[in-house]
Amino acid sequence: MDVRALTQGGVRRALVLAATLIAGALAVFFAMKAAPGDPALTALGENARPDLVAAFRHAHHLDLPVSAQFALWIGGAARGDFGQSLTLAGGVPVASLIATRLPVTAFIGAYALVLAVALSLVIGTVSALQRGRLADTIGTSFAVLGVSMPDFWLGYVLIFFLALNFPVFPSYGFVSPTASLRGALLSGFLPALAIAAPMAAVFARTLRAALLEVLHREYVTVARSLGFGPRFVFFHYVMRNALIPYVTVLGLQVRYLLGGVVVIERIFGIPGMGSLMVDGAFGRDYPVVQACALTFLAIVLLTNLLVDALCARLDPRRAA
Amino acid sequence: MTAAGMSAALELRNLRVTLGTVQLVRGVDLDLAPGETLGVIGESGSGKTLTCLSLLRLLPRGMAAQADVLRLKGTDLGGLDEAAFRKLRGRGIAMIFQDPVGAFNPAKRIGWHMRAVLARAASDGAWQRRAAAALSDVGIAEPERVLRRYPHQLSGGMLQRALIAMVATLAPDVIIADEPTTNLDNIIEQQILALFRSLQQRLSSALVFITHDMRVAALVSDRLAVMYAGQIVETGPAEAVLHRPLHPYTQGLIATADALASGAAQLAEIPGQPPSVLDPPAGCAFRPRCASARAGCEAPQALRSPGEARQVRCLLYD
Numbered sequence: 046m047d048v049r050a051l052t053q054g055g056v057r058r059a060l061v062l063a064a065t066l067i068a069g070a071l072a073v074f075f076a077m078k079a080a081p082g083d084p085a086l087t088a089l090g091e092n093a094r095p096d097l098v099a100a101f102r103h104a105h106h107l108d109l110p111v112s113a114q115f116a117l118w119i120g121g122a123a124r125g126d127f128g129q130s131l132t133l134a135g136g137v138p139v140a141s142l143i144a145t146r147l148p149v150t151a152f153i154g155a156y157a158l159v160l161a162v163a164l165s166l167v168i169g170t171v172s173a174l175q176r177g178r179l180a181d182t183i184g185t186s187f188a189v190l191g192v193s194m195p196d197f198w199l200g201y202v203l204i205f206f207l208a209l210n211f212p213v214f215p216s217y218g219f220v221s222p223t224a225s226l227r228g229a230l231l232s233g234f235l236p237a238l239a240i241a242a243p244m245a246a247v248f249a250r251t252l253r254a255a256l257l258e259v260l261h262r263e264y265v266t267v268a269r270s271l272g273f274g275p276r277f278v279f280f281h282y283v284m285r286n287a288l289i290p291y292v293t294v295l296g297l298q299v300r301y302l303l304g305g306v307v308v309i310e311r312i313f314g315i316p317g318m319g320s321l322m323v324d325g326a327f328g329r330d331y332p333v334v335q336a337c338a339l340t341f342l343a344i345v346l347l348t349n350l351l352v353d354a355l356c357a358r359l360d361p362r363r364a365a
Numbered sequence: 366m367t368a369a370g371m372s373a374a375l376e377l378r379n380l381r382v383t384l385g386t387v388q389l390v391r392g393v394d395l396d397l398a399p400g401e402t403l404g405v406i407g408e409s410g411s412g413k414t415l416t417c418l419s420l421l422r423l424l425p426r427g428m429a430a431q432a433d434v435l436r437l438k439g440t441d442l443g444g445l446d447e448a449a450f451r452k453l454r455g456r457g458i459a460m461i462f463q464d465p466v467g468a469f470n471p472a473k474r475i476g477w478h479m480r481a482v483l484a485r486a487a488s489d490g491a492w493q494r495r496a497a498a499a500l501s502d503v504g505i506a507e508p509e510r511v512l513r514r515y516p517h518q519l520s521g522g523m524l525q526r527a528l529i530a531m532v533a534t535l536a537p538d539v540i541i542a543d544e545p546t547t548n549l550d551n552i553i554e555q556q557i558l559a560l561f562r563s564l565q566q567r568l569s570s571a572l573v574f575i576t577h578d579m580r581v582a583a584l585v586s587d588r589l590a591v592m593y594a595g596q597i598v599e600t601g602p603a604e605a606v607l608h609r610p611l612h613p614y615t616q617g618l619i620a621t622a623d624a625l626a627s628g629a630a631q632l633a634e635i636p637g638q639p640p641s642v643l644d645p646p647a648g649c650a651f652r653p654r655c656a657s658a659r660a661g662c663e664a665p666q667a668l669r670s671p672g673e674a675r676q677v678r679c680l681l682y683d
Contacts, residue, residue, distance in 0.1 A: 262467065263464060264467060264468055264470050267468040267469075267528070268470070269421075270421050270454055271455040271459065271481075271482060271535070272452060272454035273455075273485070274451065275451075277481070285472050286471065361517070362515070
């Protein structure tokens with residue numbers, strides 16, 4: 046409750062966050078080292094001259110021991126320097142690549158999250174209140190469908206049925222929100238929907254179950270027995286308490302959101318972190334893949350922190 | 366009965382509660398004068414709680430209630446729609462529940478609850494002061510501190526006091542207390558019972574006090590009604606019922622309570638189990654457990670009036 050306990054909790058959380066980031070960096074780095082393929086040969090061609098290959102390796106510190114490579118990389122990363130791309134001509138700094146790609150991915154991810162939350166709030170609430178009736182059957186069927194559809198498949202279905210019939214939703218490419226917000230919302234709609242639908246299904250089922258559980262709690266009967274109005278009881282008692290498990294599940298799903306972004310960006314040709322990471326993986330561009338993975342890890346950790354804080358606010362029993 | 370009905374706080378005739386084809390409450394009558402306390406006694410499953418929830422129209426999903434007459438201070442409640450009935454909840458009829466810990470919104474402070482009730486009571490002025498005064502009236506020390514607490518930070522006894530304060534704020538005509546002390550320890554129970562008595566004097570509400578505990582019923586009640594298998598089997602002034610129980614079931618309950626109080630080695634239990642609601646015996650529901658059962662008990666029994674203000678549903682008093 047007091048400030049000192051709060052600060053202690055904050056310090057502990059920051060330490061855990063840093064430790065997780067370092068462990069994640071180790072895992073990412075060695076996973077890339079263990080992957081098959083030689084970046085020098087991928088960049089210069091299978092029949093490159095041995096002296097050029099040696100020069101490439103030296104330039105990118107690939108001739109150093111693995112532990113030294115890791116030390117160089119993590120030291121640079123801590124200063125915001127993720128090295129140079131191995132594949133892009135002229136060796137573009139990875140940090141500047143990420144700086145241009147991250148806002149695009151953040152936009153698509155936030156767009157998908159907003160869609161998933163909006164859809165699930167409506168479907169989950171209607172299903173719970175109309176339990177056992179037609180609206181519930183439709184909502185629950187949607188949820189089962191949404192959980193069973195892979196996002197990449199849904200992406201192609203949306204292109205096939207919507208983009209080809211309604212030209213307002215382009216099937217390929219992306220307009221930056223800084224250039225045109227309307228263009229960004231339209232061009233981002235189908236990819237965001239493809240990512241959002243499976244998540245919305247999970248959220249809606251969570252909310253429906255949570256609402257039904259709370260509706261049977263004694264405090265809801267007590268509230269009604271005191272003569273509180275139906276809207277007051279629903280929002281302040283039922284929804285307010287059902288939001289606690291809902292927000293918890295929301296936080297857990299952020300990693301699936303990022304997984305969805307990687308796949309969907311490829312399908313819709315969106316120049317975000319996902320496409321950058323996939324291209325990097327195909328080109329054995331270690332610095333790019335490592336930086337992308339580390340960024341994704343940081344996003345997941347930060348959202349978890351945010352969700353924890355939000356849950357503590359929602360549920361006084363959980364507050365430190 | 367019409368003249369009495371006009372002055373009665375509550376009048377209920379022939380309440381039936383059903384779940385599909387199963388009859389859970391089978392024709393209950395209740396009469397309450399203003400300021401009177403009726404103790405309703407019975408085992409779990411005898412229909413006490415369902416009777417009360419149907420008075421508030423708050424039965425669980427799937428259950429249906431029907432009554433020939435339900436009047437609150439002479440006003441017929443039978444024809445009211447949900448919106449009109451809602452306005453009566455809390456102010457006309459209010460209920461205190463068995464589990465005070467589960468009765469509060471866990472996400473909100475006590476002050477939030479008090480404020481919501483005060484808004485219903487159409488009061489003006491600083492709500493904090495009025496809320497603190499209401500908590501103080503039910504014997505809560507340092508009410509300002511309690512207002513800032515969340516429900517999980519308070520004890521069951523404290524929460525029950527707070528719930529009683531909320532109900533008292535609404536000054537209802539009828540208060541239903543459903544085993545309000547069952548989950549509390551002995552000392553707190555005595556304090557809460559005393560609180561009910563003083564509260565009732567202050568508000569002159571009629572009180573329905575549901576309990577399975579004869580000792581508690583004797584402490585608070587003016588009149589007693591004993592329920593068994595969804596029916597009232599005996600009613601009368603509390604003193605008379607306790608000292609001269611008529612129905613064999615009431616006699617058994619009192620013998621058990623006496624044995625418990627005196628710490629007798631041999632517990633005077635009523636043999637057998639309460640009947641299943643799915644398959645109630647024809648006629649008197651207590652017949653399979655009754656030592657005085659005889660020919661004629663297998664027919665449905667009406668209430669008889671063997672003495673002044675007393676009624677009993679038993680063949681022995683013909």
